[in-house]
Amino acid sequence: MATAAAKNAIPNPAPAPQPKKRWSRLRALKRIIQLGAVGAVGYASYVVYQNRHPTEQKQFDPSKRTIVLLGTGWGAVSFLKKLNTDDFNVIIVSPRNYFLFTPLLPSCTVGTIELRSIMEPIRFITRHKSRNVKFYESECTDIDPESKTISITDVSDIKGAVSNTTIPYDYLVVAIGADNQTFGMAGVREHACFLKEIWDAQKIRTRLMDCVESAGFASQTPEEVSRLLHMVVVGGGPTGVEYAAELHDFLKDDLQIWYPELVDKLRITLVEALPNVLPMFSSQLIQYTERTFKQNNIEVLTKTMVKEVADKEIKVMDANKNMVSIPYGLLVWATGNCPRPLARKLMARLKEGGQSSPRGLLIDEYMRVAGAQDMYAIGDCTFTKYAPTAQVATQQGLYLASVFANLARIERGENRKISPFEYTHQGSLAYIGSDRAIADLPFLNGNVSVGGVATYVFWRSVYISNMFSFRNRFLVVGDWVKSRIFGRDVSRE
Amino acid sequence: MATAAAKNAIPNPAPAPQPKKRWSRLRALKRIIQLGAVGAVGYASYVVYQNRHPTEQKQFDPSKRTIVLLGTGWGAVSFLKKLNTDDFNVIIVSPRNYFLFTPLLPSCTVGTIELRSIMEPIRFITRHKSRNVKFYESECTDIDPESKTISITDVSDIKGAVSNTTIPYDYLVVAIGADNQTFGMAGVREHACFLKEIWDAQKIRTRLMDCVESAGFASQTPEEVSRLLHMVVVGGGPTGVEYAAELHDFLKDDLQIWYPELVDKLRITLVEALPNVLPMFSSQLIQYTERTFKQNNIEVLTKTMVKEVADKEIKVMDANKNMVSIPYGLLVWATGNCPRPLARKLMARLKEGGQSSPRGLLIDEYMRVAGAQDMYAIGDCTFTKYAPTAQVATQQGLYLASVFANLARIERGENRKISPFEYTHQGSLAYIGSDRAIADLPFLNGNVSVGGVATYVFWRSVYISNMFSFRNRFLVVGDWVKSRIFGRDVSRE
Numbered sequence: 001m002a003t004a005a006a007k008n009a010i011p012n013p014a015p016a017p018q019p020k021k022r023w024s025r026l027r028a029l030k031r032i033i034q035l036g037a038v039g040a041v042g043y044a045s046y047v048v049y050q051n052r053h054p055t056e057q058k059q060f061d062p063s064k065r066t067i068v069l070l071g072t073g074w075g076a077v078s079f080l081k082k083l084n085t086d087d088f089n090v091i092i093v094s095p096r097n098y099f100l101f102t103p104l105l106p107s108c109t110v111g112t113i114e115l116r117s118i119m120e121p122i123r124f125i126t127r128h129k130s131r132n133v134k135f136y137e138s139e140c141t142d143i144d145p146e147s148k149t150i151s152i153t154d155v156s157d158i159k160g161a162v163s164n165t166t167i168p169y170d171y172l173v174v175a176i177g178a179d180n181q182t183f184g185m186a187g188v189r190e191h192a193c194f195l196k197e198i199w200d201a202q203k204i205r206t207r208l209m210d211c212v213e214s215a216g217f218a219s220q221t222p223e224e225v226s227r228l229l230h231m232v233v234v235g236g237g238p239t240g241v242e243y244a245a246e247l248h249d250f251l252k253d254d255l256q257i258w259y260p261e262l263v264d265k266l267r268i269t270l271v272e273a274l275p276n277v278l279p280m281f282s283s284q285l286i287q288y289t290e291r292t293f294k295q296n297n298i299e300v301l302t303k304t305m306v307k308e309v310a311d312k313e314i315k316v317m318d319a320n321k322n323m324v325s326i327p328y329g330l331l332v333w334a335t336g337n338c339p340r341p342l343a344r345k346l347m348a349r350l351k352e353g354g355q356s357s358p359r360g361l362l363i364d365e366y367m368r369v370a371g372a373q374d375m376y377a378i379g380d381c382t383f384t385k386y387a388p389t390a391q392v393a394t395q396q397g398l399y400l401a402s403v404f405a406n407l408a409r410i411e412r413g414e415n416r417k418i419s420p421f422e423y424t425h426q427g428s429l430a431y432i433g434s435d436r437a438i439a440d441l442p443f444l445n446g447n448v449s450v451g452g453v454a455t456y457v458f459w460r461s462v463y464i465s466n467m468f469s470f471r472n473r474f475l476v477v478g479d480w481v482k483s484r485i486f487g488r489d490v491s492r493e
Numbered sequence: 494m495a496t497a498a499a500k501n502a503i504p505n506p507a508p509a510p511q512p513k514k515r516w517s518r519l520r521a522l523k524r525i526i527q528l529g530a531v532g533a534v535g536y537a538s539y540v541v542y543q544n545r546h547p548t549e550q551k552q553f554d555p556s557k558r559t560i561v562l563l564g565t566g567w568g569a570v571s572f573l574k575k576l577n578t579d580d581f582n583v584i585i586v587s588p589r590n591y592f593l594f595t596p597l598l599p600s601c602t603v604g605t606i607e608l609r610s611i612m613e614p615i616r617f618i619t620r621h622k623s624r625n626v627k628f629y630e631s632e633c634t635d636i637d638p639e640s641k642t643i644s645i646t647d648v649s650d651i652k653g654a655v656s657n658t659t660i661p662y663d664y665l666v667v668a669i670g671a672d673n674q675t676f677g678m679a680g681v682r683e684h685a686c687f688l689k690e691i692w693d694a695q696k697i698r699t700r701l702m703d704c705v706e707s708a709g710f711a712s713q714t715p716e717e718v719s720r721l722l723h724m725v726v727v728g729g730g731p732t733g734v735e736y737a738a739e740l741h742d743f744l745k746d747d748l749q750i751w752y753p754e755l756v757d758k759l760r761i762t763l764v765e766a767l768p769n770v771l772p773m774f775s776s777q778l779i780q781y782t783e784r785t786f787k788q789n790n791i792e793v794l795t796k797t798m799v800k801e802v803a804d805k806e807i808k809v810m811d812a813n814k815n816m817v818s819i820p821y822g823l824l825v826w827a828t829g830n831c832p833r834p835l836a837r838k839l840m841a842r843l844k845e846g847g848q849s850s851p852r853g854l855l856i857d858e859y860m861r862v863a864g865a866q867d868m869y870a871i872g873d874c875t876f877t878k879y880a881p882t883a884q885v886a887t888q889q890g891l892y893l894a895s896v897f898a899n900l901a902r903i904e905r906g907e908n909r910k911i912s913p914f915e916y917t918h919q920g921s922l923a924y925i926g927s928d929r930a931i932a933d934l935p936f937l938n939g940n941v942s943v944g945g946v947a948t949y950v951f952w953r954s955v956y957i958s959n960m961f962s963f964r965n966r967f968l969v970v971g972d973w974v975k976s977r978i979f980g981r982d983v984s985r986e
Contacts (some may be wrong), residue, residue: 048978048979051979052750052979052980053750054750096985097702097706097983097984097985098984098985111609114607114609115986116604116607116982116984116986119982119984119986120984121751121982121983121984123751123752123983124751124983127750127751134711135709136709136710136711137706137707137709137710137985138710138711152711154707154710156703156706156707156985157699157700157703158700158703158704158707158721158822159707160707160708160710160713160714160717160718160720160721161713161714161716161717162710162711162712162713162714162717163707163710165710165711165712167711198986199986206650207650207651209590210649210650210651211651213590213630213649214630214647214649214651214652214653214656215653216628216629216630217629217630217631217647217653217655217656217658218627218629218631218645218655218658218660219655219658220653220654220655221653221654221655223654224653224654224655225653227653228651228653257545257546257547257620258614258616258617258620259616329651471979474975474979475975475979478971478975482967482968482971485541486541486544486545486964486967486968487545489609489612489614490590490614490616490617491590491591491609491612491613491614492589492590492591492630492649493608493609493612493691493692
């Protein structure tokens with residue numbers, strides 16, 4: 001089209017000078033935009049092509065040391081991405097053969113985003129390393145720091161004749177994440193839904209629609225309708241808050257249209273033991289969140305401790321120390337982390353070496369596990385002065401890759417020192433519903449706290465730019481557009 | 494852009510006549526295309542807006558007769574879409590609160606298309622009817638033609654205090670579909686995957702990746718690798734053939750890239766008891782399919798009967814009457830239909846009224862169930878001279894809606910006759926892998942048989958145009974583009 005317009009201008013012998021200037025400037029702008037668009041599409045095509053056409057990889061080299069990496073979460077994957085596999089053989093052990101972009105998991109519970117859009121198969125990463133990386137989809141059940149071996153077992157439904165084995169390591173990187181904290185309370189694992197893995201989000205989505213459909217069953221009693229449509233979230237951290245926010249959006253944007261007879265009876269309650277939600281945010285943002293939740297009819301019960309969990313109700317001690325029973329249809333439990341059985345086993349084994357905390361593996365500033373040789377740990381399985389966030393795990397993973405780069409240099413006879421790990425906080429973000437988000441961002445030596453619709457746009461762009469692959473970015477943006485245009489799906493899968 | 498070019502042409506005082514004519518014609522074409530695009534986008538926006546903004550509905554009218562509709566499949570939904578709810582109250586009972594576009598289910602087993610893209614929530618349809626349509630997500634467990642009531646039960650995980658009840662009907666429409674045919678063979682339900690529902694496709698997708706990952710487990714034995722990577726499909730009808738075809742594409746397009754060490758060991762075998770696959774197609778297309786499968790290394794075992802199904806192998810009697818044992822990793826069972834328990838119960842009850850076939854409900858040419866009053870049946874739960882296909886069920890559903898329109902007219906005192914049901918075969922289509930499809934199309938009084946890449950494009954466009962909603966069309970096309978650009982996901986969910 002541009003060519004047609006340009007050629008057409010050639011036989012023009014005596015145009016008025018004013019329009020020409022204006023038009024030529026406009027035309028130049030148009031050209032620049034067109035060239036930019038062509039360039040962007042070209043670059044994107046190149047990236048996509050490269051991603052789908054990995055090159056030949058070097059084979060395992062017996063003369064190199066072998067790193068066994070446990071996990072495929074934030075810490076493990078950022079470590080893997082940065083690690084130079086020219087210097088090491090790498091074996092990954094994890095029950096999940098994909099990386100999961102956990103911050104967007106609450107959006108998946110109601111279908112704002114589809115789960116597959118925030119999953120990145122681990123092979124999409126390992127196949128692009130210079131050396132072949134082995135991946136065993138299995139769970140590490142034991143670590144023996146003496147013999148430097150680990151035991152792995154295939155925990156999936158389909159097993160081969162060999163489903164248990166031991167693997168030796170030269171270096172071990174423990175990045176297994178954490179388990180859901182239940183405070184040892186009976187009934188939580190049985191009746192509540194967590195929000196950590198793919199299957200958790202799927203279960204919540206199914207149960208939510210199940211509650212709605214069961215409430216709509218022929219001649220259901222009013223008390224049961226009220227119970228089934230009561231969605232209770234325990235835990236006022238970012239996960240609990242974002243889940244409540246997404247649930248509210250789903251209610252307002254979608255259930256309102258398709259289940260008009262039920263939507264007024266649906267209630268959302270957030271239960272938090274502390275005096276307020278989101279303790280990591282500044283106080284004006286906490287107030288802003290609580291105000292927004294009030295507008296959105298999300299009831300927030302602070303200073304409220306869950307004491308018992310049964311299949312249709314929880315018993316809580318409220319702010320006035322009264323025991324109250326809260327009937328629920330769906331219970332989501334997001335009260336933070338506790339160590340996984342494997343981490344606990346390892347901690348017990350290394351107790352004399354200095355593993356004295358029940359809250360996670362103790363590591364030094366170089367990510368070395370206290371009391372063990374050639375063993376490193378990063379992310380939520382460790383207990384450090386930092387919060388157990390994706391941000392910390394990522395920075396630890398990147399740092400650990402540089403530790404290994406240094407080890408390789410030392411191996412080659414170069415003598416260089418590496419400085420200890422330092423965490424740089426990039427800020428805290430949370431989505432609070434109705435197209436509003438909040439952000440606490442470190443700025444110069446102070447802190448900027450913002451909340452609202454603009455922050456929501458910022459929240460989205462930060463998440464998109466933090467996704468590891470172009471593919472995931474494209475898929476998530478596609479899902480956002482899709483759910484904006486067509487609404488969310490209300491099928492019970 | 495067009496405006497800029499057009500305005501620029503105005504001060505042009507003396508252009509050569511030739512170019513002007515050519516350019517003005519080109520420009521007119523450009524305008525037409527632009528207007529067309531704007532119109533298409535405008536129309537699409539209007540449709541999407543309308544779909545998401547259903548209007549107020551009339552309430553149930555006690556003076557009108559009540560139709561109870563069992564099912565949300567092809568027959569039920571096409572009936573529902575065409576039925577005029579001004580004339581009747583409608584209650585739908587189905588354990589699935591969505592319509593499923595079953596012909597694309599094989600594509601979902603490997604991620605060419607995502608499951609949610611071929612699901613249409615039933616409320617997206619019922620909310621647009623003129624009168625409120627009640628939907629109970631539950632299973633009909635019994636039909637009593639004497640008292641004209643049905644018993645329903647909530648079979649989902651979450652139940653309210655009321656989870657069983659009976660509902661009276663004035664008219665009953667049975668569109669419950671069929672069960673998977675297992676020929677009463679032990680082990681099939683336990684070890685094989687069917688391909689009829691959402692969860693079947695999900696299970697296959699999970700198991701497939703599970704087989705691949707278990708084959709890649711540390712020091713797996715060669716025999717086990719060979720077994721785990723043997724994908725066996727029983728049944729050479731369109732479902733089995735299309736599944737084998739999709740599996741081959743996944744192998745070639747995706748596993749080849751990400752699991753290069755395993756892909757050569759992956760084998761696909763199709764087992765069929767008859768002398769050839771796809772008996773409903775013309776012989777040259779059968780040969781074309783078998784040739785394509787041979788090129789694609791899909792082994793086809795015809796005249797081979799499955800005799801036993803165990804957890805890791807099946808025993809078959811081959812074409813030479815020898816018993817052979819075939820080890821498998823994944824077994825997909827697609828051998829057709831048999832009546833559901835509810836249909837069998839009803840058939841037994843109406844035996845004296847004329848229900849003499851064990852293969853399904855007998856109906857007359859007006860869809861009336863033999864031996865019952867005010868009861869109709871359509872689709873795969875019936876046994877007629879037609880094949881149990883989506884095409885037949887759809888036409889029966891549409892026809893039945895006109896039967897009810899006639900009933901309403903008779904009610905109003907008009908006296909009109911309706912002609913009996915006649916099925917118009919639109920043709921048979923199947924995807925056979927490597928971007929090739931086959932089609933048998935009735936043409937004038939003959940038949941046109943075509944196969945190849947062009948037919949594949951035709952296959953896609955037929956499916957897209959047969960989807961019930963603009964939303965599903967958009968989603969499926971989006972998925973096709975996505976999997977073409979980025980490849981399929983290899984995560985084990």
